[in-house]
Amino acid sequence: MVELCIWIRVYTDGSATNAVLNGGAGILIQFLGGHTATSSVTTGKHCTNYKAEAEALMQAASLVQDSADPCYQVVFLSDGLSVLQALENDKLPQLAKALQMVRQTRRVALQWIPAHCGIPGNERADELAKEGAVENQPENSVSFSEQKTIIKALMRPRTNRDDYHTMSREQQVNLIRLRTGHNRLNAHMNRKFKLAPSPTCACGQEDQTAEHILQRCPLLDEERKEVWPSPTPLQTKLYGSRQELEKTTTFITSAGLIV
Numbered sequence: 072m073v074e075l076c077i078w079i080r081v082y083t084d085g086s087a088t089n090a091v092l093n094g095g096a097g098i099l100i101q102f103l104g105g106h107t108a109t110s111s112v113t114t115g116k117h118c119t120n121y122k123a124e125a126e127a128l129m130q131a132a133s134l135v136q137d138s139a140d141p142c143y144q145v146v147f148l149s150d151g152l153s154v155l156q157a158l159e160n161d162k163l164p165q166l167a168k169a170l171q172m173v174r175q176t177r178r179v180a181l182q183w184i185p186a187h188c189g190i191p192g193n194e195r196a197d198e199l200a201k202e203g204a205v206e207n208q209p210e211n212s213v214s215f216s217e218q219k220t221i222i223k224a225l226m227r228p229r230t231n232r233d234d235y236h237t238m239s240r241e242q243q244v245n246l247i248r249l250r251t252g253h254n255r256l257n258a259h260m261n262r263k264f265k266l267a268p269s270p271t272c273a274c275g276q277e278d279q280t281a282e283h284i285l286q287r288c289p290l291l292d293e294e295r296k297e298v299w300p301s302p303t304p305l306q307t308k309l310y311g312s313r314q315e316l317e318k319t320t321t322f323i324t325s326a327g328l329i330v
Contacts, residue, residue, distance in 0.1 A: 078146045078180070079103060082192035083131045085114065085123025085151060086200035088236050093208050094118025096127035097199025099192050102140050110134060111199040116208040124151030125166055127200065132169040135177070144178045150186035150193060198251040205243045234313035242320045245330050249281040249319070250309050254330045256280060281309075284328065285319070291326050298322040 080101040087094040094114030101107050114126040128149060135145055147170075149155060157163050158170075158181070173179050184193055235246055248254035253263075257279035260267040272279035274290045284291060285308050298318050299308075308319045323330060 077103075078144045079135070079140075079142045080192060081131045081135060081145060081147045082190075082196040083124070083127035083147060083149045083151075084186075084193065084196035084200045085120055085125070085127045086197065086204045087114075087118045087120050087123050088204060090120045092117065093204050094120075094123035094126070095200045095203025095206070096123055096130055097196040097201070097203060098127060098131045098134060099195045099199065100131070100134060100138075101192060102142075104140075108134065108138075109195070109199055111203040111206075113203050113206050113208050121151070121153055123200065123204075124149065124154045125157075125163055127151075127196070128154065129166050129169050132166070132173050136169075136173050142177055144180075145173065146180040146182055148182050148184050148192065150184055152183050155181055155183055198253070201247055202251065202253060205240065205247050233310070234316055235310075237313055238316060238320070242316070245320055245323055246309065246316060248330050249285070249323075252281060254281065256284065256330060258283075281330070284326070285309075285322070294322060294326045297325065 082099040082101075084097045085094065086097070093116060096110075096112050096114050098110040099107060100109070110130060112126075112130055114123045128147060128151075131147060135142055154163070154166075158167060161167065170179060170181075184190055186193065186197075235243060238246065252259060257267040257272060258270040259280075261270040270278040272283055272288055272290075274288050276289065277283045277287065279288075282305055285295075286305055288295075298321055303315075307315050309316075
């Protein structure tokens with residue numbers, strides 16, 4: 072086990088819709104000084120979770136290599152066990168080469184971490200990967216083994232219960248931005264980018280967050296009651312059935328909001 076307090080921590084994650092389509096890679100770098108760097112990239116229209124996980128590590132290695140921050144000891148933390156095992160068995164030569172480049176000037180460790188166990192860095196990398204997955208995807212080539220994986224996955228009965236995956240691309244983008252908080256509402260634009268003069272909503276009562284506009288903003292009462300005549304939990308609006316998710320995207324459109 073790596074003693075993380077003296078290492079730069081690089082969390083990586085990959086995501087693909089139904090494990091085979093529209094891939095995204097997410098990277099979170101936590102520097103010793105307390106500041107962070109993030110990256111969210113697409114990994115291709117036809118992409119497996121495995122490929123997205125490998126690409127996340129590849130992108131992370133490149134970011135560390137190009138970083139101006141002192142990164143003398145770097146640990147890459149990934150929940151992609153199959154990718155780490157493939158590295159050990161010399162099955163990912165390009166990724167191995169990228170990591171070897173980092174090792175020329177830094178001490179490097181790779182460590183597996185469990186997914187969805189409340190590790191903040193891993194959860195953030197997962198969010199970033201999902202953000203990358205909903206962006207416009209480039210057409211990409213796939214290997215024969217990847218083709219077999221994709222075909223088998225598409226033939227299996229669908230077990231993913233998140234109806235988010237059945238929505239249109241525009242709806243998915245709006246939903247993932249509302250879910251993750253990485254959106255164009257005042258709270259995020261002010262605190263993250265200083266592109267809004269204040270985090271406060273135009274109503275003047277609270278910061279303009281997804282929860283505020285969906286649940287409480289008095290300026291949107293009429294539009295909200297039109298879509299949800301009775302009180303509806305935030306969890307339902309963001310993670311409910313397809314019907315509930317469509318209500319949320321309808322509300323965003325009818326309210327004229329850009330998220």
